[in-house]
Amino acid sequence: MSCVEIDNLTKIYQKSIKAVDGLSLKIERGEIFGLLGPNGAGKTSTLNMLAGLILPTEGKIKIFGREIDSDIEIKKRIGYLPENPFLPEYYKVGEILNFFGSFFGIPPKEKNKRIEYLLSNLELLSKTKDKIKNLSMGQKRALGLVISLIGDPDLVLLDEPTVYLDPLITKSFRKLILELKEKKKTVIISSHILSEIEKISDRAGIINKGRLTAIGSTKELIGDQTLDEVFLRIIKND
Amino acid sequence: MIKRIYLISKDIFLLCLNEKWLYGFLILALLFISMVNVPFWLKDLEPFKEMSPEKNALQIGLFFINVFLVLTSVFLSVICLSHFLSPERILLILSKPVRRSEYILGVISGLYFVLLLNWFILVSALFFILFLYTKHIDLSIYLGMLPSVLLSFICIGLVVFFYTIIPNFLSGILSLFILLSGFGLTLEDIKKIEHLFLEKLIRLGAIFLPKVNSLFGISFDMLKIFEVKVNKLSTILHTAIFISVLNLISVYRFKKSYTLSVK
Numbered sequence: 127m128s129c130v131e132i133d134n135l136t137k138i139y140q141k142s143i144k145a146v147d148g149l150s151l152k153i154e155r156g157e158i159f160g161l162l163g164p165n166g167a168g169k170t171s172t173l174n175m176l177a178g179l180i181l182p183t184e185g186k187i188k189i190f191g192r193e194i195d196s197d198i199e200i201k202k203r204i205g206y207l208p209e210n211p212f213l214p215e216y217y218k219v220g221e222i223l224n225f226f227g228s229f230f231g232i233p234p235k236e237k238n239k240r241i242e243y244l245l246s247n248l249e250l251l252s253k254t255k256d257k258i259k260n261l262s263m264g265q266k267r268a269l270g271l272v273i274s275l276i277g278d279p280d281l282v283l284l285d286e287p288t289v290y291l292d293p294l295i296t297k298s299f300r301k302l303i304l305e306l307k308e309k310k311k312t313v314i315i316s317s318h319i320l321s322e323i324e325k326i327s328d329r330a331g332i333i334n335k336g337r338l339t340a341i342g343s344t345k346e347l348i349g350d351q352t353l354d355e356v357f358l359r360i361i362k363n364d
Numbered sequence: 365m366i367k368r369i370y371l372i373s374k375d376i377f378l379l380c381l382n383e384k385w386l387y388g389f390l391i392l393a394l395l396f397i398s399m400v401n402v403p404f405w406l407k408d409l410e411p412f413k414e415m416s417p418e419k420n421a422l423q424i425g426l427f428f429i430n431v432f433l434v435l436t437s438v439f440l441s442v443i444c445l446s447h448f449l450s451p452e453r454i455l456l457i458l459s460k461p462v463r464r465s466e467y468i469l470g471v472i473s474g475l476y477f478v479l480l481l482n483w484f485i486l487v488s489a490l491f492f493i494l495f496l497y498t499k500h501i502d503l504s505i506y507l508g509m510l511p512s513v514l515l516s517f518i519c520i521g522l523v524v525f526f527y528t529i530i531p532n533f534l535s536g537i538l539s540l541f542i543l544l545s546g547f548g549l550t551l552e553d554i555k556k557i558e559h560l561f562l563e564k565l566i567r568l569g570a571i572f573l574p575k576v577n578s579l580f581g582i583s584f585d586m587l588k589i590f591e592v593k594v595n596k597l598s599t600i601l602h603t604a605i606f607i608s609v610l611n612l613i614s615v616y617r618f619k620k621s622y623t624l625s626v627k
Contacts, residue, residue: 174455177459178458179459201461204459208452208455208456216378228367
């Protein structure tokens with residue numbers, strides 16, 4: 127059974143704007159999948175539908191063999207980092223993690239352990255008692271990433287996770303994602319930073335105008351070229 | 365489910381604690397409530413001779429508590445909803461194991477809690493001032509002021525309901541408008557209306573409107589300011605049903621309206 131099964135997924139906004147157009151895709155357990163595409167290609171809409179935040183106009187999504195909708199048990203197994211995560215500035219770093227962690231029903235001891243582990247991995251442990259409004263853009267982004275991983279999800283959806291991250295945190299992020307793979311977690315990353323996808327993903331799909339124009343293992347897609355070159359060629363030809 | 369609703373309402377409470385204007389508004393309300401001193405200071409003045417200073421003070425207190433609670437509930441609801449129903453916030457919270465219905469119920473109950481706290485502070489201030497003059501502990505003031513809580517809950521319900529249709533400050537204005545309509549006709553007046561279609565419609569609408577007059581009547585009666593004949597149980601039941609139905613519609617609308625989350 128695939129971890130994610132998308133069949134003929136279509137999303138139309140305001141009766142005429144087709145954001146996603148008949149997307150079909152299967153992603154296996156323990157796979158790191160890169161979702162590439164230019165701005166407005168439909169990546170964020172696809173991830174939002176996978177997270178159950180918006181409903182598809184047509185098509186079906188199955189996660190862990192079940193249709194998503196508002197199923198709390200499936201949501202507990204999904205971690206989502208939106209493109210611009212909203213972090214209430216009146217919280218301290220530790221407080222917001224406690225707040226989001228409470229939704230998953232994790233025992234307090236385990237939750238604290240997990241928070242400490244994630245914060246130390248993303249160079250944020252020293253900021254636990256800092257107010258969010260005092261964090262830099264990169265640190266806020268890293269905190270968003272910690273929030274998405276707090277429930278120890280089996281499926282992680284990351285929308286532009288490395289934007290604003292400095293090289294040190296980016297390196298730690300990469301290590302964290304590879305650790306997730308070792309634990310047989312599935313990760314879907316949508317990114318503009320193609321070199322990042324090239325380094326960590328097993329397979330990648332290129333979306334343009336809502337349609338999947340290329341899919342395959344990263345090695346197959348690249349061949350002798352770089353992912354940048356392949357991406358530009360496919361987008362131009364489409 | 366209860367835990368998730370509680371978490372969201374706690375988040376609303378924290379947001380309100382960080383809204384500095386709310387403190388300013390509360391101080392202003394307390395200043396106005398301090399006017400209940402006036403009937404005690406000027407008890408020999410002609411307008412205050414009709415009633416005892418305590419009754420005059422209670423009237424002034426009741427008036428300001430209601431005005432400030434209504435204004436606070438409308439402003440606070442609009443401000444909190446603009447934060448809590450923003451697409452960015454919805455995206456982050458609803459991607460966690462939270463149902464849409466739980467989210468909106470959490471927002472509503474959080475607003476209720478903040479308003480209840482506001483009410484408690486204002487009534488306590490009134491209680492304290494009266495105690496200074498009468499040296500008599502009369503806890504029935506809290507009971508007599510309870511209809512004000514219902515009034516502010518009506519406001520919250522109305523703002524949330526309108527916000528799911530018009531997500532901006534207009535929801536607040538419409539809510540105030542509906543609340544003011546509740547002051548309008550009594551059932552006796554409605555019965556006198558000629559049976560034209562439009563008038564029948566108005567009559568039907570007026571029956572469903574919250575009975576703001578009667579709520580005040582209950583307060584007057586319980587605080588022993590005036591003897592008012594109001595069917596307390598039916599008025600409270602009517603108000604409770606009105607609030608519940610309004611909230612249920614808001615929850616349903618929010619649950620179904622996925623466009624609120626992201627475009």
